[in-house]
Amino acid sequence: MRIGLLGTGPWARSVHAPALAAHPGVDLTGIWGRRPEAAAALAQVHRARPYATPDELFADCDAVAIALPPSVQAPLAARAAEAGCHLLLDKPVATSVPEARAVTEAAERAGVASVVFFTARFGEREGEWIAAQAAVGGWFTAHADWLAAVFATGSGSPYAHSPWRREKGALWDIGPHALSVLLPILGDAEAVSAARGPADTVLLTMRHSGGAASSVTVGLTAPAAASGVEVTLRGTAGITSLPRREDGPGPAYHRAVDALLTAAETGLPNACDLHFGLRVTQILAAAEETLMPLMPLGS
Incomplete structure (x- = not known):
């Protein structure tokens, strides 16, 4: 699968780009970032091509991985879906319910697969523990x-x-x-x-x-x-x-890439798809609405 990476920050440099470049089922096609010089440098490290615009990258890819702030991620993910790209997103999908719903609906309309990367869910030990306790x-x-x-x-x-x-x-x-x-x-x-x-x-x-x-x-x-x-x-x-994690986020991200490949091939949704990402955003937004300063109690 040809995957493009959007983002050049610490998370993209330490996790996304190395994992995508090393994955045997992936061709890291190119990288776009809001700072062109950073995109060029990261692309050089991983023998990929820097792209001048997100849309040019979408046109050359089957999927995109995004390592950007949520307010930037959501609209770009919707554009990528409209261009026919499967989506590997970071959490949170967005920090507002309308933005999260918009990208979810864009992916539905386009019929593309989606996976949201939650490190604990895709960690080997943690994921097995979660499944066992749910059972x-x-x-x-x-x-x-x-x-x-x-x-x-x-x-x-x-x-x-x-x-x-x-x-x-x-x-x-x-x-x-x-x-x-x-x-x-x-x-x-x-x-x-x-x-x-x-x-x-x-x-x-x-x-x-x-x-x-x-x-x-x-x-x-x-x-x-x-x-x-x-x-x-x-x-x-x-x-x-x-259980405590025994390795870094890289192996978990590798499994998230596996999950996207499977979802794209089979057409079956992953448990951590955009619908789950939307629900997480809805719960956090509801919690944020209730936030009040702690008030001292009288004697």
Whole structure:
């Protein structure tokens, strides 16, 4: 499959481009970026061609992979779908429901396959655990702590200067990861509320269609010593926790590419397609609407 890459930032350089260039079922056709010099440099590293415009890249590709901020990703993905390209997108698909719905409907009209890359869902150990717990059922409660030190003092993260993450915070950057784990196990969120914690930290609570309740704490400003990921389920089968990732995001992205190839070949939708990406956006938007500052309680 001829795949073009849109984006030249840290995530594109460290994950997307290397994985696409190394995948045996893919021809990394070319790269487009908002900074032409960055696109040329990244294309040279991976022996691909830099493109001057997205539409020129779409015309030469069977699919596109996008590593751009969500507000940029959504309209470009819709254009790519209209050009007949299958879609490998990053989370969140968009940070507004109308934008997420527009790209989903564009893909439906064009009949193209779509996969949204959620690292936990496509991680080998994590994906197997999620599928196993969904099969077990009987879950009563779940809690997730998904905390990063991206904006902590002294952070050396390459994403520390990301404008969209600064604007939208952990709810939109990390919230999709937590939902991608909890929703397939506990069922869709029927009710959601959120409260603000320190800095960009958000405390999210949900009631699920399977009857369980879940709580999630996400943050990009946690102290480095407090950062990490923990997801714990409690139910009739006992207590279980999400296994820790043993490798980086590259192998998970490789499996996401596999998923797109399969969906395009078979015509069968992937569980992490645009419809799931739209639902994640809807839940996060509903949570954002409930966000209020924490109010001190009187004595």
